[in-house]
Amino acid sequence: MESVHKDFEAVKKSVISKDREFKGLNDDHSIRGRIVFYAFHLTLLVVYFFYSIYRGFEYARNKIRIKLLNLAYNPAQTPQIIRVDVNKLSKIPKRISAVVNLKSEEEEGGGFYGLLNDCSEIVAWTVASGIPTLSLYERSGILKQSVEELRVAIHKKLDDYFGCDCVPVFTISIPHLNQTFWGLDHDDDDEYKSLEPDIEVSLLSSNDGKPTIVELTKTMADLAYKKEMSPKDVTVQLIDNELTELIGAEPDLIILFTPVLDLQGYPPWHIRLSEFYWEPDNEDVTYAIFLRALQKYSTCKINVGK
Amino acid sequence: MKLIPAFVTNSSPVVWLNNFTRKAIANMLATGTVPEHVALIMDGNRRYAKTNGLPTQGGHEAGSATLLEIVDVSLQLGIRHLSIYAFSIENFNRSKEEVDLLFSLLVERLDTFLEHRERVDKAPAVRIRIIGNKSLIPPQTLYRLENIEKITQNNTQLVLNVCFAYTSRDEISHSVGVLVDKFVNHETTRVDIDEIAIYNNFYFGPETPPVNLLIRTSGHTRLSDFLMWQVCEDSHIEFLNVYWPSFTSYHFYAILVKYGYFESAQLAVDKLNSYTSSMISYVEDEPRKQTELHRLPPHPPFVSVLGKR
Numbered sequence: 001m002e003s004v005h006k007d008f009e010a011v012k013k014s015v016i017s018k019d020r021e022f023k024g025l026n027d028d029h030s031i032r033g034r035i036v037f038y039a040f041h042l043t044l045l046v047v048y049f050f051y052s053i054y055r056g057f058e059y060a061r062n063k064i065r066i067k068l069l070n071l072a073y074n075p076a077q078t079p080q081i082i083r084v085d086v087n088k089l090s091k092i093p094k095r096i097s098a099v100v101n102l103k104s105e106e107e108e109g110g111g112f113y114g115l116l117n118d119c120s121e122i123v124a125w126t127v128a129s130g131i132p133t134l135s136l137y138e139r140s141g142i143l144k145q146s147v148e149e150l151r152v153a154i155h156k157k158l159d160d161y162f163g164c165d166c167v168p169v170f171t172i173s174i175p176h177l178n179q180t181f182w183g184l185d186h187d188d189d190d191e192y193k194s195l196e197p198d199i200e201v202s203l204l205s206s207n208d209g210k211p212t213i214v215e216l217t218k219t220m221a222d223l224a225y226k227k228e229m230s231p232k233d234v235t236v237q238l239i240d241n242e243l244t245e246l247i248g249a250e251p252d253l254i255i256l257f258t259p260v261l262d263l264q265g266y267p268p269w270h271i272r273l274s275e276f277y278w279e280p281d282n283e284d285v286t287y288a289i290f291l292r293a294l295q296k297y298s299t300c301k302i303n304v305g306k
Numbered sequence: 307m308k309l310i311p312a313f314v315t316n317s318s319p320v321v322w323l324n325n326f327t328r329k330a331i332a333n334m335l336a337t338g339t340v341p342e343h344v345a346l347i348m349d350g351n352r353r354y355a356k357t358n359g360l361p362t363q364g365g366h367e368a369g370s371a372t373l374l375e376i377v378d379v380s381l382q383l384g385i386r387h388l389s390i391y392a393f394s395i396e397n398f399n400r401s402k403e404e405v406d407l408l409f410s411l412l413v414e415r416l417d418t419f420l421e422h423r424e425r426v427d428k429a430p431a432v433r434i435r436i437i438g439n440k441s442l443i444p445p446q447t448l449y450r451l452e453n454i455e456k457i458t459q460n461n462t463q464l465v466l467n468v469c470f471a472y473t474s475r476d477e478i479s480h481s482v483g484v485l486v487d488k489f490v491n492h493e494t495t496r497v498d499i500d501e502i503a504i505y506n507n508f509y510f511g512p513e514t515p516p517v518n519l520l521i522r523t524s525g526h527t528r529l530s531d532f533l534m535w536q537v538c539e540d541s542h543i544e545f546l547n548v549y550w551p552s553f554t555s556y557h558f559y560a561i562l563v564k565y566g567y568f569e570s571a572q573l574a575v576d577k578l579n580s581y582t583s584s585m586i587s588y589v590e591d592e593p594r595k596q597t598e599l600h601r602l603p604p605h606p607p608f609v610s611v612l613g614k615r
Binding site: 274 | 490
């Protein structure tokens with residue numbers, strides 16, 4: 001009984017003592033110190049246990065909420081419905097970006113063709129909303145390697161939404177390679193290319209993030225070495241101009257179709273004032289998430305530094 | 307309107323119980339995974355003041371009190387770096403009166419903070435660093451800030467990085483400019499210009515660990531040009547819908563429980579993956595077995611329902 005009382009006193013002392021921080025506690029290798037450490041750690045594990053139960057409920061609640069939202073918002077492949085939804089908003093972004101993931105083949109809507117379908121759906125919703133610029137960020141860069149498949153998928157989806165005679169004019173660009181593809185197969189069609197694109201889609205991957213800034217630094221270093229510029233010329237404005245030229249302008253809204261807010265190496269220069277939208281525990285690319293992102297954006301106050 | 311009257315919350319048993327609980331939670335959390343570097347965007351001082359019918363200065367003062375509390379908690383938990391977004395370069399767009407007020411408040415608050423810490427600690431624990439484009443800070447303010455940096459430079463328990471006249475884009479440009487200059491002066495080679503070199507030439511310096519957790523209060527879901535390079539990969543970002551002065555240590559504990567839980571879970575998954583991949587590679591490294599059927603041991607005798615034949 002005496003020893004139990006002593007242990008209790010030790011725990012109490014370590015808790016309320018002003019100058020005895022945990023760091024000291026962890027360094028205390030005496031038996032009493034170890035007991036106190038494991039007592040706290042055990043409590044933490046119990047807290048984690050209860051948190052995991054809470055997370056289970058939260059996950060189920062979020063999933064049900066997303067399912068209900070998907071039932072409530074269904075564009076039914078009809079651009080008019082999307083436009084009516086969007087026209088209820090006070091403002092919409094000019095440039096949006098979507099972060100998508102290549103899911104495993106085993107998942108429903110997963111695999112490479114699932115990703116193509118997701119991307120083409122986003123393009124259709126964006127163009128129906130009247131937003132002219134979209135960048136699709138997929139970390140590994142698989143979209144960039146499959147432009148031909150992607151343009152077929154986008155064309156087919158736009159055909160489903162708008163009808164075969166009214167497919168909007170679209171371009172797909174890979175900023176990193178400075179390549180632009182027009183429509184389904186209109187790269188050599190000057191008449192098609194003379195039209196103003198209804199939507200410009202650019203494909204981004206992790207290569208467009210930090211590695212591009214490193215490459216730009218090397219290029220500037222070479223130029224400075226050849227006396228074609230001075231190190232003092234390196235300013236925010238210059239880098240911004242170059243990166244806008246290389247990757248495109250900063251998006252107003254980034255929609256993450258991921259369960260958590262994970263930027264996955266998204267180009268850091270381009271997330272200065274961008275609004276983020278993600279739905280906790282959501283892994284699917286659905287219209288409800290897209291629309292809710294636009295709804296949230298419409299309520300945002302934009303005030304640089306003020 | 308407060309639910310519990312002030313005389314109850316300020317009574318000594320309640321204060322004692324509050325301190326006891328906070329200390330117990332801190333000691334408990336510290337036995338798990340704690341972020342090494344936490345960054346804070348302390349947003350909402352002015353809206354808090356407006357909501358509570360206070361002058362703007364009242365909101366900033368309440369925000370300073372919250373910061374003191376969070377620094378105390380960080381010390382208890384063993385967090386090594388705390389970075390705060392005190393003043394953005396874009397904030398120079400505010401009225402001159404407010405900019406001057408913020409400058410004087412910052413210096414004043416840092417002085418008060420040092421006095422507070424000296425009172426609480428037997429040995430001062432917090433090192434204050436001013437991070438940002440110092441060429442934009444008025445000389446008189448800069449002199450006072452550098453003096454505070456000098457006084458605290460030998461403290462090691464917690465580094466409080468005060469981002470002042472800072473934006474992430476300015477920091478990246480600064481680093482790129484330094485590297486270009488070094489290359490021209492033959493202090494670095496083309497091969498050595500990489501992501502690590504850019505990070506090492508930030509205002510934060512190479513000794514600052516990566517940001518593990520970024521918290522922004524007041525409900526805005528954007529970074530506002532703060533630590534973009536540092537958090538665009540492998541960082542936890544938390545956006546909270548409370549004004550900074552209303553942010554308490556209990557909000558912080560809740561975020562840290564979540565952080566510790568997910569980090570521990572991630573660690574367990576990584577361990578499992580490395581274990582299974584090592585098992586797979588072990589199996590793959592083994593030469594493929596060649597088994598001939600007739601070399602297997604003889605099977606037991608046949609017994610058929612139709613009788614022995």
